[in-house]
Amino acid sequence: MDGKSLSQQELAAWVRLATVLELLPGVLDSQLRSDAGLTHFQYIVLSTLSEAPQHTMRMTALAAQTHATLPRLSHVAQRLQDLNLVERFPCPEDARATNIRLTAAGLQKVHDSAPGHAATVRHHVIDALTAEQVHQLTDIATAVLRRLGPHGATAASYTRYDLPATPPR
Amino acid sequence: MDGKSLSQQELAAWVRLATVLELLPGVLDSQLRSDAGLTHFQYIVLSTLSEAPQHTMRMTALAAQTHATLPRLSHVAQRLQDLNLVERFPCPEDARATNIRLTAAGLQKVHDSAPGHAATVRHHVIDALTAEQVHQLTDIATAVLRRLGPHGATAASYTRYDLPATPPR
DNA sequence: TGGTCTTAGTTGTAGGTACAACCAATCTTC
């Protein structure tokens, strides 16, 4: 164990962070759900695929990059496949593996929903902070991530938030 | 809309925060589940009740303080009642209302599980940060909460994290 | 070659949450 209980200052920080943890995901989910019919996690999956070469990845690699367990990703992939946003096919090089690829409709969905999602992030998080706080937040989150498994280091992913509204071909 | 897309620095902050949002709840849930058989939210409910006078609150008040919707709280209360950790009874003053009260077993459960939960919070969050960062985090989270509805201001709740191991009577 | 271990992924199931529909009690207003 790590010893003593939390001080006043520590408690204040934790209570506020816990509240953000409680409220922010709901805000992200509900904006994406009502505007695009997606959960935040589904959006992350589609968005991550849209950055991959050929819009294709191995299930395991996608799971790692989105910080999901494989069963979770498998269920979500099933659902996205039912919605015709992705398709899965066996990997030629390794018969155990499955590749998941964005469909044209899936790519379109990412392009359509990205601006609204980015605006939500900006409104609820970024614009609430000063430039200095944005920097502090980066350091703080990075420090916490180092305690949350080996993921921390590899968290540098999806650039898709600033995609200029380049319409798909 | 809030205009432009995210800059490099803004994106870095958001990607890291989003990752924390993805990973931290799972860590909290799984520690509490394996050590106490509770979700983080169930713990918050029990913990909040343990601070209330008579260990009793109105459902609506408890929902507000825990940032839950009433249907959500109702389902959770049902489950906690099945586990004999809380009990519900009609409010004498307002026949529409329901009071929820911690049972002796529920209070015991809070006392038993608090130290392990606090240690998890300390290990994964607080101890990852400098004292200055703890302060910065408080300000950052407070600023974000102001954008997440009227809740922000009223987030100053549960002190129970530093409860000295006072065994229940 | 055959046995075992590991890796990749799917499926089943149980519990959690959101949303909508619903019921009952109180308040308002005329």
Added chain:
DNA sequence: GAAGATTGGTTGTACCTACAACTAAGACCA
């Protein structure tokens, strides 16, 4: 004092996630 609106809460359903069990293919090794 009765109609309509509002408040407090529960229930039903659909979807999401974790965890465990399972299948199948590659890797390792005697």
